[in-house]
Amino acid sequence: MKRRLPPWRPMFFFFGRVLLLFWMVANLAFVCLHVAGNNPVDLYLDARLTPEQRERIKAYYGYDQSAAVRYQRFMGTLVRGELGYSFTRKKAVADVLPKPMLRSLALGVCACAGAVFIACLLLWTRQPRAGAPRWLQRLGYALHQILLVTPSFLIAVLLLQWVAVRWRWFPLYGSAGAGGVVSPSHLVLPSLAVALPFSAYLVTYLQEHLANHYQQSWYLSARGRGISEARLFWNHQLRMAVPLLLQIIGLYLPALCSGVLIVENIFGWSGMGLIMIDAVTGRDYPLLVGAALWSAWLTTLGYQFADSQRRRLVYTGVTA
Amino acid sequence: MRFSPVTHAALFLVLFTLACGPTPSTQETPPAANEKQTAAPAHTLKIGMRFPPDILNPYISTNENGNIINQLLFPSLFHELPTLKDSVPRLDPYLVVSHRRLETPANTHELKLKSGLTWSDGTPLTAEDVAYTLDIQQRDDLPWFGFTQKNLVASYQVIDETTIAITFSNNSLYNLVILNEGLIVPKHHFSKVPVSEWAKHDWQQDQVVYGPYRVAELSDERMTLTARDPATPIQEVSAVFIRNRETLFTLVKSGDLDYAWNLPQERLTDIAQELQPLFYRDLFVSWLAWNPLHPSAYAQNTPQTREDLRQLKKNNPHPVLADARVRRALTLVLDRANYLSRIWHNHADLPASPWRAGLGYLDHLSPPDDSVNLEQAAELLTAAGWRKVDDRWQKGDQPLHFSLLCYQGSDLRNNYLQLIQADLQRFGATVKLDVVEVSQYVKQAQTRAYDGVFFTVRLSSRPIFASLFHGDAALGGDNWTATTELDAQIEQLKVVADADELKTLLVDLENAYRELMPVTILYNGRRLAALRPGLDIEAHPSHLSPLYRLETWRVTSPTAAP
Structure with missing residues (x-):
């Protein structure tokens, strides 16, 4: 006699696949941007910025840290359900996205x-x-x-x-x-x-x-x-x-x-x-x-x- | 179904006829019934912007529109006027009603604020707010990019509610002008939020501003500003954010918007003909910066001191561009006046040096001749050891060949580069154009991995340009030219206290610059804003802001305001 699967199993596997997909997408996005190089502060092309000012801005927004540290921080916020802070919009990402x-x-x-x-x-x-x-x-x-x-x-x-x-x-x-x-x-x-x-x-x-x-x-x-x-x-x-x-x-x-x-x-x-x-x-x-x-x-x-x-x-x- | 060319042709004809229909209705034509429009309040100005302001805090904002809007919310000490007086941008009273220079301590100015000033919540605006703002500007942990000299203010003392004495670290003509860069913020309101939380705080929700305007509504598609003073001619500003420049142009042309800047530069002629153009001087200058170093030298041996940089230039010179004579020769080959005529339709200027761009520090002197001179260019190259062989210049085995680095995204830049390439190739130099994605451009520029680079910079209204030519900036990776010969003269500019001394310095600096030719200036473009047809308004855009002194703009025609 064929065993009936518990009803939660298909749902469990479905959400498991979804979470795995999310994790892969998040990693891919991070890697692609890292490979593309630069960060929002470096791309802010204002020559009046002195190197000290540029470093200060980077430090304030956490872009002065290595890719590994940023990745760790990024994964930590994602696990907590936060999407981080948007430099270009000056708001939490969770506040930027709903209306769009x-x-x-x-x-x-x-x-x-x-x-x-x-x-x-x-x-x-x-x-x-x-x-x-x-x-x-x-x-x-x-x-x-x-x-x-x-x-x-x-x-x-x-x-x-x-x-x-x-x-x-x-x-x-x-x-x-x-x-x-x-x-x-x-x-x-x-x-x-x-x-x-x-x-x-x-x-x-x-x-x-x-x-x-x-x-x-x-x-x-x-x-x-x-x-x-x-x-x-x-x-x-x-x-x-x-x-x-x-x-x-x-x-x-x-x-x-x-x-x-x-x-x-x-x-x-x-x-x-x-x-x-x-x-x-x-x-x-x-x-x-x-x-x-x-x-x-x-x-x-x-x-x-x-x-x-x-x-x-x-x-x-x-x-x- | 068999292909029916007749039906296709008929359909195209109908569509084409519709496209060639009457011109769009203007603001005078009443809108369609289903476009619900209530009567707008008197003197509402409808403007188009490409991006919303990022944050309503002048010390966190990093986008241009954020700065433009914050200038309408928070006051500066003075009104800086877009003209010069004795080689200094003029300052008119605003918060500060009078100021005097004290005998002691040296370099001290006493500023007297108007009495009775209040913030929008009724709290008095006092010298304490000015002192608080000075503290904010000096903080190391605050990502504010203004205030070119961080240690400008040595100390300050609040004397009473409306008086503050500020001691500057040096004696310069420009101390008050630089001080005026920072907007004054309310201490009682801003100090409630720790600076580390400023970026995340919602500054719109509980605004405390001085004016002349406050933000009544701000979303990602629109913004409304309302005047704080009922006597202000334009009581309301309704802004929409349209990313597409062509759409902005269409909306101003159709009358749905009254005013916009950031219009498509490629449509200069159409804008000049169909709208009311307002060309205003701007401090954006574009130039070709020449690399005196071999392109691989800087990355391999990044210099740590100015002396290291000099040695690097001595040991690893650029095979073509290290010699100033070659740079001057290439400059003489470029028909830059022709580029202005063809691309800008003469709505731009060609300054002889950076100190003639925008505010005209050397207007009292006739500009040097910058017209094309192929004979002189040839003489310079010959003196530098180059020979023309089969219509191509070369020095031994080295051809006169180099690349020009630029970043994507502008037809205007592309057109310029192609004209430059054509002129140089006709002369006998071969040029390769490297138009790359912006992050690649930044990477290559920071590591000096280029021969020549197309660079656009917004100059300051002060003639100091420290971040452009300064040797320290070169070491930090932000100086596109990596040149240090002008550093000593630029240092003197920072401390000049006398207008005559300044003029003498600038003349010497210009001569040294033209001798050295670290950059070849291409244009000082005028910015273009436009009003819709039929709107009669006294608008005053300037390099300081396209909405400069908006509270003084007057609608002069009674039929103009919607």
Whole structure:
């Protein structure tokens, strides 16, 4: 008789793997920055700083110590659950990160949702037997091709110029009005800038999967019973594509929620992308490690979710 | 689906037509209905900045915007004006209403503060606050980078609530100007937090400031400053933090922002045409610093004394650049006026020496001729033992070849380097451009592992430049030029007490500098700020701050303020 595993074991191993991953990410981030050389004080290129002043600043922030001592201190704070102090922001890392994390999460989730919606519409126009009018099929095809080759930063600039500056339909910059963290009207343009190219990738992945349906017995049977092509597409084909869609989202969502640097830069959206670039260029170790751990956490969750969709894909016959 | 070029073309045409639509609406056009805007208070200035201030403590802040904002919150003893009077930056009364020099002790100034000054919490601002600030500035454990001479103040004595006598360690024209670098902070508030905890304290939450402004809101995307005095013309400053310079330019052009600096320098012409540009003199100077040492010498035998450095230069000279004649020749080859015209559109200056950059200590003398002179350059090289063979200069087997080190991130620098390379190659020298990542640049520069290095520095309004040329700074790894011949003359500058003596010294120093040519100055760029079209405002940006004396900026047109 097969022994039943205690219920805590899978959870234990899952969190054990996550902690191991975090430890590896933190070490890798530290090593990479150490190899890259310098520290925030050395990179502060003000020639008026005398060597004595520079050493004083380094000592105040602990950058005068050897790499081994800094690593020891860094690991100690991490074990205690602290992420250290950010030189570039002059705050504890734990105080710097929450709002950008929330913003990036909101942007990533909205961009994903928007991409799925747009992808569904594009798929409808791209499928020859989905019931879309001919002219719409041609338009959808052209749009799909354009979105595939247009990078998100170009779309961001175009949206800023037309929609925000010329027509004033949405705010031009920032993530919220005074006092807030994220507001819906501020989310629209950055999300669209990310969603549009992503939707084109989704369509590319999914259209082959949908094309396989036309020869399957359930499809032929439904057509024989008089169900329209459009209804078949929206009610049945898309539903069959959901596991694959969720798996793809599970793989891409962490990257989106970790920060979309160029879009954030253009729209003044203070998310994790800008945090990461500030941390790297400023050699701000604690901030970079905090941002890297956030990214690692999201990636772990996303991949676990994507993995959980694998069984459903096997069930639907997509994979072995 | 077959490829349909007609549909693609039609779609592109539609998108292109939309892109070529009417010009963006300006501030005069009412915003769309879903852009909720309440009527802003009168005289609100909307500015764009690239980064938020890092901390509201002038003795911990290390970013430029932190310094700019702290200057609006905490007072200095005087208002330093961006002009010279008798070779000294002018100081106007601010906290200090009068000052006099005492007979004894020597080098002592008695400063009298205005009476009735208070901090924002009502606590009186007294001489004790000034004394406390002087203590803070002298601390070894405080990471404050200001105050170029740490031992400037020998002692002080608080005489009464509004009077303090400060004894300086030397007699210099610039004592009060240097003293004025530090902002005065409230003793009763700052002393509550140990200095070791200053970096972690939330200074915004319980601000105690003097003004003219205080921070009403500060987040990572926006900031609001409110004036403390109801009579201040600009009562509120609303700042947003936009990292992208192009976006800043777009927002000022569309009227969504009133004022910004840090605009894209590559768009100088567009900014000059489409916005109201405010070019203001700045003390940033860029130059090519020449290494008189062999690039590997410094790292292999790091000198510990000035004598060690001299020996190193004697024993390990740079094969090309050790000779001052070669450095002068290369300077004569570069058509720097042409670079100014092509890259800066003449919105920059070419000072003959560092002492003519920014504040014009030698304006009373005609500047030396810095135009291109290939014949003189050739004579200098010939005198130094170089010969031209097949259009290339060489000395024995050594070609006139060297590299220029620079760091990534600026089209302006890249353009400069390419023009320099082209001019030198036409003359017969070969130049390799090493444009590297900034940490690599710092590493190579600190170990003198370069031939020539592109360097930008913000000079002080004092003509001392101790950290640039000083031999001690060279030994500490911060002097890009590793030259010591000018040290003695620079030391004298620190203690000069007389304006005429200063001018004589500076003339000699300039002549020595031009003889030695440790650096070839490329430009003293003017900083560029811009106001949106239609806004009529008397703004006074200066090298001291792009928001310099913001409390005096006046909105002159009744339709200008939103």
